[in-house]
Amino acid sequence: MLSYQHMYHAGGLADVHKHAVLAVMLEKLSAKPKSLTYVETHAGRGLYDLGAPEAGKTGEAAEGILHLLKQGDLPADHAYARLIAACRAAHGPHAYPGSPWIARQALRDNDRIHLCELHPREVVALRETMGRRAQIQQKDGYQDVLRRAPFDPRRGFVLIDPSYEVKSEYRDAADFVLALHRKWPVATILLWYPVLEKALHKDMVDRVNDAGLPKTWSQEVLFDPTRRSRALGSGLLSVNTPFGIEAALDHVATLF
Ligand SMILES: C[S@@+](CC[C@H](N)C(=O)[O-])C[C@H]1O[C@@H](n2cnc3c(N)ncnc32)[C@H](O)[C@@H]1O
Numbered sequence: 001m002l003s004y005q006h007m008y009h010a011g012g013l014a015d016v017h018k019h020a021v022l023a024v025m026l027e028k029l030s031a032k033p034k035s036l037t038y039v040e041t042h043a044g045r046g047l048y049d050l051g052a053p054e055a056g057k058t059g060e061a062a063e064g065i066l067h068l069l070k071q072g073d074l075p076a077d078h079a080y081a082r083l084i085a086a087c088r089a090a091h092g093p094h095a096y097p098g099s100p101w102i103a104r105q106a107l108r109d110n111d112r113i114h115l116c117e118l119h120p121r122e123v124v125a126l127r128e129t130m131g132r133r134a135q136i137q138q139k140d141g142y143q144d145v146l147r148r149a150p151f152d153p154r155r156g157f158v159l160i161d162p163s164y165e166v167k168s169e170y171r172d173a174a175d176f177v178l179a180l181h182r183k184w185p186v187a188t189i190l191l192w193y194p195v196l197e198k199a200l201h202k203d204m205v206d207r208v209n210d211a212g213l214p215k216t217w218s219q220e221v222l223f224d225p226t227r228r229s230r231a232l233g234s235g236l237l238s239v240n241t242p243f244g245i246e247a248a249l250d251h252v253a254t255l256f
Contacts, residue, residue: 002118002119003165004163004165005054005119005122006044006045006048006098006122006163007045007048007049007052007054007055008054008055008057008058008060009058009060009230010044010048010050010055010060010061010096010098011048011050011055011060011061011064011065011066011096012058012060012061012063012064012065012228012229012230013060013063013064013223013227013229013234013256014064014192014194014229014230014231014234015064015065015096016064016065016068016080016255016256017192017219017221017234017236017252017255017256018099018161018192018234018236019080019083019097019099019102020074020078020079020080020252020255021190021219021236021249021252022099022102022103022159022190023078023079023080023082023083023102023106024079024080024245024248024249024252025157025188025190025238025241025242025245026038026079026102026103026106026107026157027079027106028242028244028245028248029155029157029188029242030106030107030108030111034153034155035108035110035111035112035153035155036107036111036112036153036155036156036157037111037112037113037114037151037152037153037154037155037156037157038103038107038111038112038113038114038156038157038159039113039114039115039145039149039151039156039157039158039159039187040099040100040103040114040115040116040141040158040159040160040161041116041141041142041144041145041158041159041160041161041162041176042116042117042141042160042161042162042163043098043099043100043115043116043117043122043126043136043141044098044099044100044117044122044126044161045098045117045121045122045125045126045129046097046098046099046100046101046115046125046126046129046130047087047091047095047096047097047098047101047125047129048095048096048097048098049094049095049096050065050066050094050095050096051094052094058228059228060228060229060230061096062228063227063228063229064227064229065084065096067227068255069081069084073255074255079106083097083102083105083106084096084097086105087101087105098129099159099161100113100115100126100129100130100134101129101130103159104130104133104134111153112135112151112152112153113130113133113134113135114134114135114137114145114148114151115130115134115135115136115137116136116137116138116139116140116141116144116145117136117137117138117141118138118139118140118141120138123136123138141160142172142175142176145158145176145180146176146179146180146183149180149183149184149187150183150184150186150187151184154184154186155186156184156186156187156188157187157188157190158180158184158187158188158189158190159190159192160173160176160177160189160190160191160192161192162192164193164194164200167200170193170200170201170203170204171203171204173191173193173204174203174204174207174208177189177191177208177213177239178207178208178211178213181211181213181239185214186240187239187240188238188239188240188241188242189238189239189240190236190237190238191208191236191237191238192234192235192236193205193234193235193236193237194230194231194232194233194234194235195220195222195231195232195233195234195235196231196232197232201235205218205235205237208237208239209237213239213240214239214240215238215239215240215241215243216237216238216239216241217237217238217241217249218235218236218237218238219235219236219237219249219252219253220233220234220235220236221233221234221235221253221256222256223256224256233256
């Protein structure tokens with residue numbers, strides 16, 4: 001099922017959480033000279049227009065990144081703020097970076113980028129945004145990434161950002177994290193999930209936590225209920241979390 005379109009939700013509170021943490025982690029990982037492989041199972045279109053009717057229809061960006069910037073709550077020297085500024089400088093004042101654009105900007109020429117996206121229209125837009133900088137597959141992200149892992153270079157980062165349109169995606173995401181870690185034990189894995197009233201994420205998070213994977217980190221933030229969003233809050237969990245960014249990750253939670 002491919003009814004989900006991220007252009008309605010880009011720049012919303014969930015994106016702020018996910019992208020701020022992604023920016024912090026990639027900044028840390030790219031500080032070391034050794035090359036990195038960046039992989040995404042669910043890439044989206046890579047670049048969004050917050051002035052588009054889709055963004056206006058839900059108002060999520062207005063309550064998310066635009067509100068944060070207007071309030072001045074995000075320090076200008078924060079890795080995420082610098083990425084947004086770079087995106088606006090390159091693509092205009094209404095541009096908002098998706099995770100592939102963030103990766104391209106944060107990484108170096110010697111790093112590789114592999115992206116999966118299933119929706120035909122999103123794939124076209126993603127290819128246009130990323131050009132030759134990324135290898136893009138119009139395939140199921142779980143199957144394709146699992147088949148190809150471990151990637152070269154071995155030092156890796158995998159973002160898993162499904163739309164959770166159907167309940168079974170929580171089980172699929174947990175299965176994938178556990179299987180991917182078995183095949184590619186050194187990769188950093190970052191999984192996003194929504195916090196909903198029904199707490200559908202609970203079993204998924206418990207399964208990953210109970211597996212005893214190395215250097216795990218997790219963070220759940222609840223949104224101000226007066227601010228529009230698809231969910232009550234947002235959750236992230238990571239495996240092989242980069243060392244020395246605890247304070248920066250804690251700071252992200254204070255943005256909500
Ligand atoms: C939440 S959006 C991704 C947003 C993006 N990661 C970002 O932060 O900018 C999820 C995307 O996954 C795509 N998708 C859904 N099922 C998929 C699958 N099995 N494999 C790859 N992509 C899929 C959807 O078309 C949608 O564009």
